[in-house]
Amino acid sequence: MSKKRIAILGSTGTIGINTLKVCQHLANDLEVVGLAVHGNIDLLLDQIKQFHPKIVSVMREDRKQELTHKLQESKLNIMGIYSGIEGLVKVATHPEIDTVVVATVGAIGLLPTLEAIRAGKQIALANKEVLVMAGELVMKQAKEKKVPILPIDSEHNAIFQCLMSGTPKEVKKLLLTGSGGPFRNHKDSFESITPDQALKHPTWNMGKKITIDSATLMNKGLEVIECTHLFDVSPEHIEVVIHPQSIIHSMVEFIDGSIIAQLGVTDMYLPIQFALTYPDRKPTPLPRLNLHNIPQLTFEHPDHKRFPCLGFGYKAIRIGGTLPTVLNASNEIAVQAFLDETISFSCLPKIIEKTMQCHQTIFHPTLNEILQADQWARDTAKVIIADES
Numbered sequence: 103m104s105k106k107r108i109a110i111l112g113s114t115g116t117i118g119i120n121t122l123k124v125c126q127h128l129a130n131d132l133e134v135v136g137l138a139v140h141g142n143i144d145l146l147l148d149q150i151k152q153f154h155p156k157i158v159s160v161m162r163e164d165r166k167q168e169l170t171h172k173l174q175e176s177k178l179n180i181m182g183i184y185s186g187i188e189g190l191v192k193v194a195t196h197p198e199i200d201t202v203v204v205a206t207v208g209a210i211g212l213l214p215t216l217e218a219i220r221a222g223k224q225i226a227l228a229n230k231e232v233l234v235m236a237g238e239l240v241m242k243q244a245k246e247k248k249v250p251i252l253p254i255d256s257e258h259n260a261i262f263q264c265l266m267s268g269t270p271k272e273v274k275k276l277l278l279t280g281s282g283g284p285f286r287n288h289k290d291s292f293e294s295i296t297p298d299q300a301l302k303h304p305t306w307n308m309g310k311k312i313t314i315d316s317a318t319l320m321n322k323g324l325e326v327i328e329c330t331h332l333f334d335v336s337p338e339h340i341e342v343v344i345h346p347q348s349i350i351h352s353m354v355e356f357i358d359g360s361i362i363a364q365l366g367v368t369d370m371y372l373p374i375q376f377a378l379t380y381p382d383r384k385p386t387p388l389p390r391l392n393l394h395n396i397p398q399l400t401f402e403h404p405d406h407k408r409f410p411c412l413g414f415g416y417k418a419i420r421i422g423g424t425l426p427t428v429l430n431a432s433n434e435i436a437v438q439a440f441l442d443e444t445i446s447f448s449c450l451p452k453i454i455e456k457t458m459q460c461h462q463t464i465f466h467p468t469l470n471e472i473l474q475a476d477q478w479a480r481d482t483a484k485v486i487i488a489d490e491s
């Protein structure tokens with residue numbers, strides 16, 4: 103059988119690096135054809151030497167020039183080196199690519215994902231913000247083009263696997279698990295929490311943005327929205343369950359009362375590999391989950407009062423239209439402001455809530471209206487931050 107030809111947008115990030123480990127392990131099944139990054143050309147150069155892609159893209163033009171120079175010095179030949187958003191789209195739509203792994207972070211993933219779908223590529227999606235900001239549009243286009251969107255996010259990948267046990271009309275609800283983040287048991291005020299503290303996730307090792315989202319529980323809010331689009335369920339049929347051990351990656355309850363769960367080690371390698379080998383399963387080099395070493399599996403309700411961002415996610419998708427776009431964009435701005443130490447941890451939800459309150463929702467938005475709402479929310483959130491600080 104011929105190899106599945108892969109492009110990875112965001113190959114130097116946590117998900118991107120893990121995806122390349124899968125490609126290395128399954129070298130007889132997967133071929134890396136395209137790689138795209140923002141500016142980390144040193145790691146990209148190592149990846150080029152190891153995987154010999156045909157096309158690469160570096161968002162920053164200055165970094166692309168540096169890379170071109172380094173490739174010449176190393177006498178490495180690549181058919182195409184691009185930059186900017188055009189570069190991301192070129193990689194995502196290259197004719198020799200079957201599957202695009204979207205592992206960029208934030209809104210930047212939207213246009214290349216839409217273009218990849220338009221070009222008929224299978225999508226393996228980690229970049230959840232794409233579905234949060236434009237889920238209706240992305241899923242509609244995927245349906246029209248008969249392109250599968252395979253979830254890499256561990257919870258959605260778990261639900262995808264659990265759903266194989268029944269038909270859509272047999273599903274009662276989705277049980278979306280989450281660790282609760284580093285501040286689940288934080289007794290003091292959230293005001294003095296530093297970026298360093300918030301970047302220490304108890305169970306997962308991830309990029310900075312998603313780690314902060316996990317600390318505020320905004321990540322779960324974004325995932326609720328992602329779920330509604332991926333699995334075509336209303337938010338009322340999604341229950342968030344805090345499960346601090348992160349062993350159960352999510353569950354599905356069926357109409358007869360059966361709950362099917364997916365368990366595994368806390369390593370993104372597993373959902374990435376499943377998304378790339380689906381519908382087949384292949385052995386992984388991961389350590390096995392040893393149930394005898396897990397003294398307990400516990401479950402709690404999320405604390406909406408201390409973590410209001412989860413509720414913002416539910417509110418945004420219940421109202422719909424451009425409100426989830428605004429939630430996403432204002433969150434991206436607020437997270438960056440917190441990492442830059444411009445706002446406090448407890449200020450983060452306030453920025454998002456105020457931006458959402460100022461927005462006039464447009465229902466069934468076009469791509470242009472989504473992009474305008476995204477820009478509006480970024481500008482508005484920055485003004486609110488300036489007023490707060």
Ligand SMILES: NC(=O)c1ccc[n+]([C@@H]2O[C@H](COP(=O)([O-])OP(=O)(O)OC[C@H]3O[C@@H](n4cnc5c(N)ncnc54)[C@H](OP(=O)(O)O)[C@@H]3O)[C@@H](O)[C@H]2O)c1
Nearest residue numbers: 112114115116117139140141142161206228229230308309
């Ligand atoms: N990490 C996880 O365990 C995990 C789990 C589930 C879902 N996700 C989702 O997967 C996505 C990626 O997360 P991550 O943790 O892997 O993030 P990350 O470690 O921060 O990596 C982001 C990747 O995207 C690239 N990138 C960033 N901005 C870009 C831009 N403007 N243009 C082109 N490339 C850009 C980065 O390139 P440079 O290295 O050059 O900056 C890097 O390769 C996020 O949406 C996250 O929510 C992650």
